[in-house]
Amino acid sequence: MKFTILEPDEFTKFEQQHPVGNFFQSVARSELRRKMGFDTYLVGVKEKAKVLAAALLVVHDNEAWIQIGPILDYDNQALLDFFLDEVKKFAKEHQFVKLEIFPPIVLSTRNQDGSDIERFDRTSIFETFKKHGFTHEGFTTEIENKANRWMFIKDLADIKDIRSAELTMNSSTRKKLHKTRRELDVHVLSDKKELKEWILALRDSDNRNGVQTRQVKYFEDLWDSFGDNAVFVEARRKDNGELVSSEVDVFHPNEMVAFIAGTVEKNKHFNGSTAIKGWNIEECLRRGYTRLNLYGMKGIFSADNPLLYFKSGLGGYTEEYIGGFRLILNRRKLLQNKIRRRIKRIHK
Numbered sequence: 001m002k003f004t005i006l007e008p009d010e011f012t013k014f015e016q017q018h019p020v021g022n023f024f025q026s027v028a029r030s031e032l033r034r035k036m037g038f039d040t041y042l043v044g045v046k047e048k049a050k051v052l053a054a055a056l057l058v059v060h061d062n063e064a065w066i067q068i069g070p071i072l073d074y075d076n077q078a079l080l081d082f083f084l085d086e087v088k089k090f091a092k093e094h095q096f097v098k099l100e101i102f103p104p105i106v107l108s109t110r111n112q113d114g115s116d117i118e119r120f121d122r123t124s125i126f127e128t129f130k131k132h133g134f135t136h137e138g139f140t141t142e143i144e145n146k147a148n149r150w151m152f153i154k155d156l157a158d159i160k161d162i163r164s165a166e167l168t169m170n171s172s173t174r175k176k177l178h179k180t181r182r183e184l185d186v187h188v189l190s191d192k193k194e195l196k197e198w199i200l201a202l203r204d205s206d207n208r209n210g211v212q213t214r215q216v217k218y219f220e221d222l223w224d225s226f227g228d229n230a231v232f233v234e235a236r237r238k239d240n241g242e243l244v245s246s247e248v249d250v251f252h253p254n255e256m257v258a259f260i261a262g263t264v265e266k267n268k269h270f271n272g273s274t275a276i277k278g279w280n281i282e283e284c285l286r287r288g289y290t291r292l293n294l295y296g297m298k299g300i301f302s303a304d305n306p307l308l309y310f311k312s313g314l315g316g317y318t319e320e321y322i323g324g325f326r327l328i329l330n331r332r333k334l335l336q337n338k339i340r341r342r343i344k345r346i347h348k
Contacts, residue, residue, distance in 0.1 A: 001079070003086030006044040006054055014044070014051040015071045016253045020104040023229070023252040024147075025056050025069040032225040033058050036218065043090060045072070045083055052076075053083050057090075061337045064091055065100035067147045068321075074105060074125060084132040088327065097330040097337065101134070102147035103322055110318040112308070114301030122322055134325035141299035148296030149323050152308070154316040156281065157290040165281045168315035173274065180235070180275035184244060189232040195219050198234050201246035201272075205262030213262075219248065226250060233279060235272035245272025249280065255291040256284050277314055292316075 006014075008027045015021040023029060030040040038060050045053035055070030070087075072079055091099045105125060109117040126136065140149050159165045166174050189198060195216050206213040222230055229252070235245045247261035258280055263272050277294075284292050297307045299320060308318070328334060 001045050001047050001052065001082050003043065003045055003083070003090065006042045006046075006051065008042065010051055011042045011044065011054050014054050018054075018071045019254070020074075021071050021252065021254055022068050022104060023226075023250045023257060024067045025054065025071050025104075026252070028226045028229065030056050030058075032221055035221040035225065041090075043087065044070075045079065045086070052079055055083075055087070057087070059094075059096065061341075062096050062333065063098045063100075063337065064094075064096045065102070065146055067102055068104045070101070071104070074103065077124070077128070080125075080128055081132075084128070084134075088132065091327075091329060095330075097328075097334040099327045099329060100137075100146065100324050101129070102324045105322040106319050107322045108320045110301070110320060112301070112312040112318075114318075117317055125322065129325040132327075134327045137324040137326055139323060143296050143298055144324075147321075147324060149321045150297050150299040151319045151321070152294040152297055152311040152316055153319055154281070154292040154294060154314055155290070156284055156292055159281075159285065161285060162278065162282050165285075165315075170313045170315070173313035176271045176274045177278050180271050180278065183238055183270055184235045184272060184275045185238055186233060186235050186275055186279040189234065192220050192223055195223070195232065197243060198232060198246045201234070201243055201264045202260065202262035204265045208265065222248065231283075233276050235270075235275040237267070237270060242267060244270045245276055247273075247276050249283075251287070251289075255293045256280065256287075256289050257293040258295050273310070281314075 012027050015025050027042065030042060033040050038058050041057040043055050043057055044051055053070055053072035055066045057064055057066055070083060072083060074080060088099065103125065105122060106120060107122055108119040111117055129136070159168065166177065189195065199213065199216055199219060203213045223232070229250060231249045231251065233247045233249060234243060236243055243264055244267040245261065245263040248259050250257045250259050261273060280292055294311045297311065298305050301308065
């Protein structure tokens with residue numbers, strides 16, 4: 001086996017055909033990150049001409065991470081050991097100060113109340129990372145910037161059309177969906193110029209949640225990097241054309257991901273997000289997708305988690321991922337990075 005830099009074409013062919021392949025581990029994601037000012041590396045393991053593992057390594061301030069990767073067979077212990085050994089060597093050679101890995105491994109699936117549907121024994125994976133010097137970052141419950149540990153999934157395998165999909169929703173969500181069909185139009189953007197208004201719904205939602213919205217340029221770059229695999233959707237009132245909700249969805253061979261969304265504050269009562277989720281389901285069915293990933297949320301199963309309440313109304317289950325593993329390579333320089341970023345925030 002050989003650890004190497006992969007060509008974009010061979011990286012794409014491998015990750016798109018792999019069961020745990022995902023859009024975070026893609027050449028398009030690498031292109032987007034580079035436009036954002038990050039360094040990226042398409043690394044992998046090959047045996048002769050055959051690719052056995054692939055990972056998008058993202059680097060900022062000499063801190064590196066693999067988001068929802070690497071893509072490989074985690075039951076192949078020899079391969080996992082080899083990859084971890086070699087990626088550590090790679091990180092040290094490039095003088096990275098920290099390496100984080102967030103494997104695409106599900107720890108449990110949960111019902112709306114948080115009870116287990118199924119729990120998986122991942123002891124060997126925890127032990128393997130520990131053996132290689134990594135520390136587990138904990139069983140976090142908050143929404144994470146680098147890699148969410150909790151995602152909500154709508155299984156469409158046995159659903160043939162939107163009517164049968166509605167039967168899997170709760171009565172409140174069905175009523176809202178029917179109401180949105182009378183009051184809203186769902187529109188797919190065809191021109192990047194439309195993003196300047198489309199983004200307003202995201203800003204309103206982010207303001208409510210106390211977070212800063214990415215600039216329009218990020219979404220323009222996402223549009224260019226992912227091409228037809230990124231679809232920008234909005235819901236508008238039929239009576240006056242006002243924007244209600246916006247969302248960007250990313251299509252990968254393994255799933256459709258409802259990536260980033262928001263709703264205009266004054267139009268919340270029109271349930272634009274529900275209208276777009278109806279569009280999500282119909283578009284997945286049209287394209288032959290059986291897995292709709294409604295993406296990240298808090299791992300808190302109570303009334304204090306409105307996002308869980310909303311997504312659960314559509315019918316589905318929560319996936320809990322194994323979480324992140326951290327390897328500190330230069331503690332002194334890592335601390336200097338933290339101090340520099342803290343000073344930068346203070347002076348903003």
